[in-house]
Amino acid sequence: MNMLTSVLPLWSRVMVTACLVGVVFLLGQLHGERVAGDFHNEYVGKQAAQTVKIIKAQAKVVTETETIYKDRFIKIYEKGDKNEKETSTYVTADDSAACVVNSGFVRHHDSAWSSxxxxxxxxxxxxxxxxxxxxxxxxxxxxxxxxxxxxxxxLGLRDFYKKLQTVTNESQE
Structure with a gap:
């Protein structure tokens, strides 16, 4: 020890000790940041996986709902077109001549549809x-x-919303 004190002055020993303590402290900080970074990366990875799972479930709901209700719309409009075209079968020209539609009916009808x-x-x-x-x-x-x-x-939008809520909640578990 005497040789160390005679070769290195006190201030240089304090500096070397402080540097060593600082290096150990910085190494500890780097390790802590790495651990925190790994934890954060793991958290972000889980969130991404959950988001992908939710998106896939929602896409399935969108496709199913669209398929069901698109077919229903097509059927409704086809039947409606058929009903409009068959009107003359049920209400003939003689029926139209026998029944006069007055202006009051038309005014009342139009006002009801315009609220x-x-x-x-x-x-x-x-x-x-x-x-x-x-x-x-x-x-x-x-x-x-x-x-x-x-x-x-x-009805389709209500069903769609309920299904979306269900798959989103199930996917989050």
Missing amino acids: NTAGPATIADREPSGISLTAVAETNAFNATTCLAWREQA
Whole structure:
């Protein structure tokens, strides 16, 4: 020890000791950061795997729902077109001539579909509108088809949302 103290002054020994302590401290920091980095990478990897699992499950739901409801829409519109084309079978020209559609009916019908009030009835409401009973039946068939399609769309979206919630929750477990 005497030789060490005579060769190296006190300040240089303190510096060497401080440097050694600093190197050991930095090595410990690097190791800690590596461990924390590995933990973070593992966490991100699990999140990515879970996200991929959820996306695959949701894609399956999208495909199934689209297939089911697309077929239903096609059937609804095909039947609706058929009903519109067959109107003249059920409401003949003689029927249209025998039944006069007055202007009040047309005004009331149009106001109901625009969600407005028709206002008070007038004498002009009793006049013939010039619209045949066949045209009324065709309009009714078209409106029914559209409403049925909207209903199927609403039911499909509700079913789709529930299925998405289910697969998302199941995939997170």
